Amino acid sequence: MFNSSGAILQGQERSNWIRLRTLIFLRWVAIIGQLAAITVSQQMYNLQLEFGLCYLAIGVSVVGNLIAIFVFPENKRLNETENFMMVLFDLLQLSFLLYLTGGLNNPFAMLMLGPVTISASVLGLRSTILIGGGAIMLVTMLAVNHLPLVTESGEVLRLPDMFVFGNWAAITIATLFMGAYSRRVSSEMHSMSDALAATQMALAREQKLTDLGGVVAAAAHELGTPLATIKLTSAELLEELDDRPDLREDAQLIREQADRCRDILRNMGRAGKDDLHLRQAPLSAVLNEAAEPHMDRGKEIIFEERPGSGTAFQQPSILRKPEVIHGLRNLVQNAVDFARTTVWLESSWNENFISIRIMDDGRGFPPQTIGRIGDPFMRRRRQESDRPSRPGYEGMGLGLFIAKTLLERSGAELRFANGPEWTGDVPVMANRTGAIVEVRWPRRKIDARAGDNVVPLGKNRPIET
Structure with a gap:
């Protein structure tokens, strides 16, 4: 459903989610209800209807269902066109039955809303408009x-x-309302489902990178001793093979390659520490790690600290969770994208809370969207002035949704505002006129040295083979 960047792949239609057997089952229910209504009107009320044509209309539905059952496999899923044709057939069949049984004088005329609701839930906008417009015409x-x-x-x-x-006005209004209502609700559910899937993919990727860093660090640590032994042995061979130049060259090559392996492992080991240490890091280190991919994008990133007083003066060590790093990284990316020249990353803490504020000197959030920030796929038409700073950016809101979801999963609360209207407990400097995002954790949720979060640090033990 998504590519590696979390964008929706084109060509994946929602109607592909609906099995043919589901619509066949719903049509059997409708057929049974139609037969029951015709039979009751004939046997109990002796209504004079065109029963031959009525049973013919119902029989066409029966034949259609039987053909679909025997021709198509049970796992057949309908595409947009096939789904549209199925719903349109049901609409026309029901309209023909109503024509034979009194039109809008028939109380079952309200069933015309069924195909409209189904189309609004599973079909595209064009198909929904055609079904809804056809229903109103009929x-x-x-x-x-x-x-x-x-x-x-x-x-x-x-x-x-x-x-x-x-009755006509009620059905027409209900068609418009139910169609719009069903489509809006199903659209939001689909958007949320897509966004949550993208969030899970982002978190899985960050977790994989974290695990990889631990493996690399462990490998660098464990291979250090055998490489040192190889280097020492090769040095001794060099001294003993002064009279054998051909073998001395081989010993020299062994030593050079051992040095090369040492340098490679040293560089790889810089990506992380032992697995135990990867679980926690100072607050400033986590913030630097989150901002590192955006340090060389032409905007200045300034780190500031506001420590608490007394026992809370020392910088806290926090849990180094993949969701925290990825969420903060998305927020920093958003700030760098919209900043004019500078982004400020301010960390503060006291005995009860740990907070991070991300601020920039851009134009800030559009006032009309602040209350909706964090909704997935929140579209906003780009202004011309946005294009030079964010070429190709379509403003889907998925990045902020992922950041908000991941950070809230770690126990954080997020607040969004603009510099001039900030009402937090720390003053905002005059040059920080752009967007402000505050991420705030209760200390017990994120502090790696408090309560159940304490990370045990024991001896590093060699890997057993």
């Missing part, structure tokens, strides 16, 4: 043209014209 025709309901004595059963108009 209801309008049924209000004027239909076969009357006639009793056995010849009495015509019909509603007053005002009630027929009322």
